Amino acid sequence: MSMDLLNIARTGVLASQSQLAVTSNNITNANTEGYHRQVAHQSSLDTQRMGNSYFGAGTYISDVKRIYNEYASRELRIGQTAMSQAQATDIKMSEMDQLFSQIGKSIPQGLSDLFAGLNSLADLPDDLGIRGSVLGNADQIASALNQMQSHLDGQMSQTNDQIAAITDRINEISTELGHINQELMKSQGQDMGLLDQQDALIKELSEYGQVNVIPLESGAKSIMLGGSVMLVSGQVSMQMSTTTGDPYPGELRIQTSSGAQNLVVDPSKMGGSLGALFQFRDETLIPAQLEVNQLALGVADAFNQAQQDGFDLYGEVGENIFVDINDPSMANGRVGAYGNNTGNAALRVNIDDVGALTGSSYELSFTAPSTYELKDNVSGAVTPLTLVGSELQGGDGFTLHIDSGALASGDRFEIRPTSGAASGIAVEMTDAKKLAAAGPTISADAANSGNTDVKMVSIDDRNAANFPVTGSELTFEINTTTNTFEVFDANGTSLGAPAAYTPPNISAYGFTFEVESTAGATDRFTFDLSFAPGDNSNAVAMAGLSDSKIMNNGTSTLSDVYEQTKLSIGGKAKAAQVALGSAEAVYTQAYNRVQSESGVNLDEEAANLMRFQQAYQASARIMTTANEIFNTLFSSVR
Template identity: 70%
Template structure:
């Protein structure tokens, strides 16, 4: 019987040692990130029969388990993805919001200064100092727009760098998970330290993207990103990467590859940090750049058009102050051809009406034999374009020229009419004398159809016979429906100065000046010209000053300042929304984390109580061994 007691006590001591070891390990790892507490399962040894009775034979450790709840862990991963995505979005939006609020505030301020210079010059239109000061104000505005675009380009580069860094870390985790899976297959998923490391890596991975986990019978886990990208399958690790964007190389695309196969991933479905970075770039940063370009085009077109309506200090038609809106430098980046195109067409975009631009981007697709569709990326609206010669017409404020080559069925292009304008905006006028302070007088006849527009191109010779001045105005009767189109000139008394003469649209040169006629009229229209010039005239400057409050953008709904301020307000609104999302996502994550900790986390009070309990159990089992020894010695002594 003493030998049985010794054996039973021995099993109790060994079991208590295991309990003490596991409890001690739990306590030691109470602050270890990703550690799941462990518990020891004890079972009774099979009873032994002695006579007609059965006697217990002690205990043994039947299992050591990780306390792990797969559902709670999944909820934690989902919460981690949501909070990481919200925090990344808020961080990027905050940077952009501060950029518009600080550096960007110089843009509307310099536009205000430019209008202030116009008002000052209107008081003394012949003052050369004020003229040079006005050009300096224009240069400051252009520089501030350039600087703002440079800052947005910096944001683009930084975001792309972050995207690349996240994909590199995802690949590192992928390789580590593949190695862990290989080791777990050897132990059939029994190595708890490896399981903890595996879960910690998967939880970190859920920061970068949405994660779906598929447990395998071998103890390994397959991991998918975004519900569709297999990142780890058993011990095989896939790779996530980046490649130049299509059609814009500086807008990185996400790729998934295994072996020699690679495919482009829809980043909008990835989630987490990676999805937030791509969404920020595509949905906020690029539109902000395009809207800044819209503002730049609006400034250049408004002031250049105003210049063309007046005379400079030399009595000539005002030249451009800013870069022409269709200058080659302004056109860079307006068209991007997709790599899948099979045709060889080279396209160009010409801005026809700045007021009709929206700051949006478009997708142009061609289907044989003659279907040209333009899809607005913001609204999704589709417009059918008409090919007129080599020009596609019918878009919002712009036309598309097929400069060379031909389109093949299925070819697609991304059209960004306002791209690069903020980078290329500059002051081209170098002499303040060129500012057109004096106004011209071109009057449309009341009976006109309203389908003709006149733009004065140049003053060729003020001393030419019949040059129109006050009291000697000239009236041009234009017949655009004739073949060829014709014009006839009448003096101030209504007498014809010659028979109707043909002209080659759109320009007419006569009597010492040249003007442009744009007409769709089918009847004759009349325009009266008084091109008198007076050095003290400020009428054109007065009209130019009114541009500050004129709603000339977005179809006549907003002013120049509104275009910029609306972008700023949109960024601010998104920033506030992102801040709210961080709070709600954080609350959900904290609930999931608390749930996991309540199941798998180490409670030091509970472990301390267990430590005392197992210590007492160990001492009691050791006391049984002592008792058994004493009984054995007593029996042994009685036989001597």
């Protein structure tokens, strides 16, 4: 009996020792990130029959389990993904908000200074000092737009670097998870230390994207990222990489590869900080760039057009202040061809009407034999285009030119009509005397159809016979159906039979003007091209551009374009802050739930430590008692 008692005591000591070891391990790992509490399950040994009775034979540790709730862990991963996405969005939007509200304030200030200079020029149109100051103001706004584009390019570069860095870390995690799976297969998923490492890596992975975990019978786990990318399959790890953008190389994409197969990942399904970076780039950064470029086009075109409506100090029609809006330096990046196109067409975008531009990007698609469609990437509206010669007409303020080659059925292009303007805008006027402060008088007849307009092109010879001045005005009757014109003097007398002209320009009596027509009609325009050095009419008109709604189809001023973009960025930044607060609350709730089940409670473990210590001491006391009984028995038979 004493031998059985000794054996029972031995099992109790061993069981209590194991319980103490597990409890001690829990206590020492209480602050270890990703550690899951362990519990030793104690069971009775099979009873032994002695005579007609059954007696217990002791105890043993039947299992040591890791406290893990798959549902709670999944909710924690979902919360982690949402919080990381919200954090990344908040950081990027905060940077953009500061960029537009702090650094970018030089743009509205530059516009304000330019208009202030033009008001001063209107007061003293012959003052060369004021004229030089106006050119300086023009250079200031151009430099401000250049600087803003440079900062936005920096944001694009930074975002690409962040995408590449996260992709590299995902690859490292994928490799580590593959190795852990390999080891878990050997232990059939029983190694609790490896399981903790696995969960910690999966949780980190959920920061970068949405994670789906698929448990395998072998004890390993397969991992899907973004709902569609198999990142880890058993012990096989896939790799992700960055590749050049399509159709714009500078806008990185990510792809996953296994062997020789590559698959481009859809970032809209990714989630996490990686998905947030793509969302920020595609839905905020690129549109903001296009809107700043739209403003640059508006500034350059508005003042260049205004110059053409006036005379400089030399008596000539005003020249461009800024680089022409369709100059190659202003048109960089307007067309991007997709890499899977089979045609060889080279396209070019020509801006026809800056006021009709929306700041959107478009997708041009071609279906043989003659279907050209332009889809607005913001509104989704599809507009059919008409091919006239080598021009595709019907865009919102722009025309597409096929400079060479041909489109093949299925070819697609991304069209960004405003792209490149903010980096390319520059002042090309160097002579302040060429600012066109004076203005001609061109009057349209009240009975005109409204389908025809005229614009000065040049003064060729002010000494030409019948050159129109005050008191000797000339009236041109223009037939845009037959492309002929007839000229009448101030008394209404015809100066000759109708003459033919080659559209769009008419040159006669010492000057040239352009005829713009939307439909055939016969309309009359009276010209008074008198020039006086003190004339300020065109300077007044240019200063009035500050309040003119010449952008976005007549709904916005130049300043409004920037302010609307800034307000949109500010609104998104505020929304990102609110979303972050909500995401943090959801994550905290999920985290607390996991901790309540799997985390270490030091008070509980301290109580267990005392309980198992007492059990150990009691079992040891039984061993002492058994030993005494055994010795007594031996003594009695000596």
